[in-house]
Amino acid sequence: MSGVRKVHIKSFGCQMNVYDSHRMADTLALEGFAETATPNDADLVILNTCHIREKAAEKVYSELGRIRMLKQAAAHDGRRVVVAVAGCVAQAEGEEIIRRAPSVDLVVGPQSYHRLPDLIARVERGERAIDTEFPVEDKFDVLKAPSREATRRRGVSAFVTVQEGCDKFCTFCVVPYTRGAEASRPVAKIVAEAERLADAGVREITLIGQNVNAYHGGGPDGRTWTLGRLLHRIAEISGIARLRYTTSHPCDMDESLIAAHRDLPALMPYLHLPVQSGSDRMLAAMNRRHTRADYLDAITRVRAAQPDVAFSSDFIVGFPGESEEDLSATLALVDEVGYAGAYSFKYSARPGTPAAEMADQVPDALKSERLQRLQRQIDRHQADFNARCLGRTFDVLFEKPGRHAGQIVGRSPYLQPVQIMADAVLIGEIAPVTITEVGANSLFGTLATPARARESVLIEAGA
Ligand code: SF4
Numbered sequence: 216m217s218g219v220r221k222v223h224i225k226s227f228g229c230q231m232n233v234y235d236s237h238r239m240a241d242t243l244a245l246e247g248f249a250e251t252a253t254p255n256d257a258d259l260v261i262l263n264t265c266h267i268r269e270k271a272a273e274k275v276y277s278e279l280g281r282i283r284m285l286k287q288a289a290a291h292d293g294r295r296v297v298v299a300v301a302g303c304v305a306q307a308e309g310e311e312i313i314r315r316a317p318s319v320d321l322v323v324g325p326q327s328y329h330r331l332p333d334l335i336a337r338v339e340r341g342e343r344a345i346d347t348e349f350p351v352e353d354k355f356d357v358l359k360a361p362s363r364e365a366t367r368r369r370g371v372s373a374f375v376t377v378q379e380g381c382d383k384f385c386t387f388c389v390v391p392y393t394r395g396a397e398a399s400r401p402v403a404k405i406v407a408e409a410e411r412l413a414d415a416g417v418r419e420i421t422l423i424g425q426n427v428n429a430y431h432g433g434g435p436d437g438r439t440w441t442l443g444r445l446l447h448r449i450a451e452i453s454g455i456a457r458l459r460y461t462t463s464h465p466c467d468m469d470e471s472l473i474a475a476h477r478d479l480p481a482l483m484p485y486l487h488l489p490v491q492s493g494s495d496r497m498l499a500a501m502n503r504r505h506t507r508a509d510y511l512d513a514i515t516r517v518r519a520a521q522p523d524v525a526f527s528s529d530f531i532v533g534f535p536g537e538s539e540e541d542l543s544a545t546l547a548l549v550d551e552v553g554y555a556g557a558y559s560f561k562y563s564a565r566p567g568t569p570a571a572e573m574a575d576q577v578p579d580a581l582k583s584e585r586l587q588r589l590q591r592q593i594d595r596h597q598a599d600f601n602a603r604c605l606g607r608t609f610d611v612l613f614e615k616p617g618r619h620a621g622q623i624v625g626r627s628p629y630l631q632p633v634q635i636m637a638d639a640v641l642i643g644e645i646a647p648v649t650i651t652e653v654g655a656n657s658l659f660g661t662l663a664t665p666a667r668a669r670e671s672v673l674i675e676a677g678a
Contacts, residue, residue: 219249220246220247220259221249221250221256221257221258222248222257222259222261223250223253223254223257223260224236224240225254225260227262227271227275228264228266228267228271228303229265229462230421230423231424233374234376234423235302235328235376236263237374238328238358238361239263239331240361241358241365242328242331242358244365246335254282254285258294258295258297259335260282261301262275262279262282263301263302264301264302264303264304265303266303266389266565267303267388267390271303272304272308275300276315279312279319282298282318283298297320297321297335297338297339298321299320299334299335300312300319301323302325303390305347306324306325306326307389307566307567309322309345309347310322320343320344321334321335321345323344324346324347324393325379326348326349326354326379326395327346327348327354329354329358330346334346355404360411361415366415371418371419371614371643372418372420372421373412373417374423375408377399377422377423377424377427377430377442377460378399378424378427379397379398380396380397380398380425381394381396381397381426382396382397382426382429383426383502383503383504385491385502386500386501386568386569387501387534387562387565387568387570397425397426399431399433401434402435402445402448406448406452409452409455410452413455418455419459419626420449420455420458421461422446422449422459423461425462426462426464427462428463428464428468429464429467430442441469441471443469443470443471443472443473443474446472446482447478447479456612456645457628458479458481458482459482463487464489465488465489465490465513466509468513468516468517473517473520474520476517476521477521482521483628483630484525484628484629485524485526486517487526487527487529488513488528489528490507490548491503492541492544493507493544493545493549494540494542495507497544497545500535501534507548510548511552514526525554525555526554527555529560530593531559531560531561532545532559532560532582532589533561533577533579534562534570535570535577536573537577537585542585542588542589545589546588549592549593549596553599554593554600555597555629556593556597556600560586561579561583562577562582600629601658604629605652605653606649606650607650608648608649608663609647609648609650610627610646610647611633611645612626613645613646616639617634621636622635622637623635623637623638625648631658632656632657633648633657633660634659636661646664647664648661648662649661649662649663
């Protein structure tokens with residue numbers, strides 16, 4: 216490859232992968248690669264894969280089928296396209312990917328993508344490159360920071376990875392195998408990254424990790440800091456108005472984190488706290504290490520600290536051995552918590568995990584029927600929650616223009632999209648909005664403080 220090179224990165228799955236894709240793009244930018252939104256004109260195509268959801272590997276192989284055609288068409292025009300598979304499917308499948316999809320030149324696991332420039336150089340020398348190691352060096356020390364332009368392009372809300380991996384070993388989950396043991400980044404490096412983002416105009420930071428509230432990074436004082444303490448430190452950064460964190464485990468809701476919900480106005484009152492099942496029998500089979508009562512206790516403690524808080528969660532239905540009684544316990548838990556939203560999935564076996572070997576696998580038709588019942592219940596609570604927002608006024612962080620002329624879109628504290636008719640100058644700003652209409656997927660409203668009044672407030676305040 217020579218001249219201006221283009222890279223297209225397609226992300227599957229969670230926010231961790233979106234973040235990883237950005238860091239790969241930032242690292243490759245220094246190697247002369249410009250990002251392109253389409254694979255059609257790319258010299259390098261990276262599929263950043265996720266192994267959490269059903270048939271993840273199959274989806275990757277069918278995507279690779281499409282990319283093979285593209286690679287053949289480019290070769291016909293005398294152009295070489297390098298195809299890379301990154302992320303958790305790369306980690307789990309390794310060499311098997313190249314065996315099944317010979318158009319793939321490079322396979323790189325989530326802990327090794329800081330080595331991408333070297334791996335690409337090997338491919339250019341005519342080799343196939345596979346790296347699914349758990350290297351001793353810290354990839355975050357090697358990966359390059361985004362340019363100000365890249366940060367601006369990505370918007371006013373950004374992710375920062377604070378920890379990776381997991382030591383919990385839930386019996387259905389591949390993360391401890393694909394991402395490895397829990398490891399936390401040092402406080403100073405996280406703060407430096409957050410300061411760079413704030414400097415480039417980012418207003419909201421979501422701290423991310425597979426088990427984010429297990430965070431235990433080394434602090435500048437030589438002590439181990441918790442996530443609660445880290446949130447306090449990041450809230451001090453000028454320009455950062457909103458903080459979130461995801462994904463949490465109920466066992467790691469320690470007192471410092473609960474206190475952060477009470478003491479930090481920047482910490483948004485919306486917590487994604489996966490439970491997976493409302494049945495103690497299923498929670499034990501899943502090795503979740505907590506009971507239904509423990510989970511409800513965590514919810515109660517957060518609510519006591521922050522009465523305005525709303526919750527979302529993850530659920531798995533049809534886990535091996537799940538009975539009608541177990542499902543009823545899950546449905547009752549949904550009612551008891553009254554979630555503002557939740558993700559729910561049919562259990563699907565991941566090779567290599569203990570649950571894949573369990574007897575009593577639930578037939579697929581029954582799983583589908585149970586999922587529908589659960590989703591109906593979750594949807595009802597979500598609709599109730601949204602309906603209760605009608606007439607309320609809350610701060611919205613405006614992110615981008617809306618689909619219609621004169622419209623802008625932002626996020627409420629509860630992550631709902633909020634659409635208003637207002638000047639695009641408000642993008643990147645936080646302004647109070649009164650909700651006047653509730654749609655299926657969005658809220659609609661009007662500025663609570665008229666723009667002209669807001670302007671004079673800003674002038675008076677000397678802003
Ligand atoms: S806590 Fe989360 S990441 Fe860790 S094993 Fe369980 S489901 Fe997977």
